[in-house]
Amino acid sequence: MSIQEELTATIADLVQPDKGILAADESAPTIAKRFKAVGVESTEGTRREYRSLIFSTPDLGDHISGVILYEETLEQLSLDDIAIPKLLARQGIVPGIKVDAGKGPLVNSPGDEITYGLDGLESRLEHYKSLGARFAKWRDVFHISDTLPSFQAIKSNAEVLARYAAVCQAMGIVPIVEPEVLIDGNHSLERAAEVSEDVLLEVFKALHRHRVNLELMILKPSMVTPGKDAGKATPEQVAEATLSVFRRVVPAAVPGIVFLSGGQTPEESTENLNALNNMGYHPWELSFSYGRALQEPAQKAWAGKLANAQSTQAALKKRARLNGLARSGRYSS
Numbered sequence: 001m002s003i004q005e006e007l008t009a010t011i012a013d014l015v016q017p018d019k020g021i022l023a024a025d026e027s028a029p030t031i032a033k034r035f036k037a038v039g040v041e042s043t044e045g046t047r048r049e050y051r052s053l054i055f056s057t058p059d060l061g062d063h064i065s066g067v068i069l070y071e072e073t074l075e076q077l078s079l080d081d082i083a084i085p086k087l088l089a090r091q092g093i094v095p096g097i098k099v100d101a102g103k104g105p106l107v108n109s110p111g112d113e114i115t116y117g118l119d120g121l122e123s124r125l126e127h128y129k130s131l132g133a134r135f136a137k138w139r140d141v142f143h144i145s146d147t148l149p150s151f152q153a154i155k156s157n158a159e160v161l162a163r164y165a166a167v168c169q170a171m172g173i174v175p176i177v178e179p180e181v182l183i184d185g186n187h188s189l190e191r192a193a194e195v196s197e198d199v200l201l202e203v204f205k206a207l208h209r210h211r212v213n214l215e216l217m218i219l220k221p222s223m224v225t226p227g228k229d230a231g232k233a234t235p236e237q238v239a240e241a242t243l244s245v246f247r248r249v250v251p252a253a254v255p256g257i258v259f260l261s262g263g264q265t266p267e268e269s270t271e272n273l274n275a276l277n278n279m280g281y282h283p284w285e286l287s288f289s290y291g292r293a294l295q296e297p298a299q300k301a302w303a304g305k306l307a308n309a310q311s312t313q314a315a316l317k318k319r320a321r322l323n324g325l326a327r328s329g330r331y332s333s
């Protein structure tokens with residue numbers, strides 16, 4: 001198979017009706033935080049148990065087309081001693097891998113951050129591919145205040161995101177391009193819309209500069225919402241604001257947009273996705289790539305006990321099914 005054919009096949013497997021992506025690529029510090037919230041200590045063993053459990057959910061592939069893994073999980077065996085990527089492939093699910101190396105302060109731009117991870121990316125991708133990964137994810141973050149993000153932050157993060165995407169495609173790995181505009185703060189819906197438009201515009205300019213094939217990538221953005229300390233907007237307001245921005249700056253060539261949940265509750269994330277799909281014409285498939293919004297109820301049900309396996313899997317299956325409906329605007333609460 002040529003690289004082009006490989007990328008095309010992966011896009012077809014990932015962007016499917018009634019399905020979205022499960023983001024299970026929490027870094028060690030992040031998963032420790034999530035586990036602590038349900039009274040579980042994060043160890044190699046508990047991470048293996050939990051992740052093995054959720055990936056073994058019967059018929060998970062009905063609503064999940066891909067799973068984003070953290071490096072440790074890609075190399076782990078399930079509780080039945082099956083390599084995790086193989087377990088996912090048996091479920092009809094494409095294994096993917098988070099490849100950025102986290103973020104840190106952007107020098108000379110107080111309050112902004114920059115994502116690391118381009119050094120050695122080719123050889124890491126080669127290794128991940130040999131373990132079964134067919135797509136990758138890289139996350140940039142943008143903080144909102146009256147003055148943030150700076151143009152310097154928008155431009156530099158867009159540049160690294162595009163360079164990552166170009167390297168992935170050259171190696172036959174579908175890039176998920178994730179510019180996350182953070183929900184933290186008390187900014188208005190209008191301010192979030194303004195920042196999202198600036199960010200996405202620069203991201204697509206950079207993708208163009210680096211000759212990234214837009215037909216063979218997936219965009220993973222935030223929905224446009226007010227800051228989490230500013231009060232809620234209705235699903236219709238979120239959908240309207242999000243689509244107005246996206247229609248201006250996201251080319252129709254992009255086959256799939258998979259939203260992150262970014263701190264919305266599981267129910268809000270489903271309602272907002274449903275409203276987005278009911279809001280008139282849009283040229284892209286609008287689906288989900290949720291972390292917390294898919295896993296929170298499952299983590300609560302699990303609480304570190306294998307005896308809770310069935311309720312853990314049922315909780316994940318329920319959110320996956322409801323988001324599968326919202327993905328075509330057929331969800332009702």
Ligand code: 13P
Pocket residue numbers: 023139178260261262263289290291292293
């Ligand atoms: P959330 O849905 O919890 O925001 O996670 C998605 C993700 O992959 C963040 O990088």
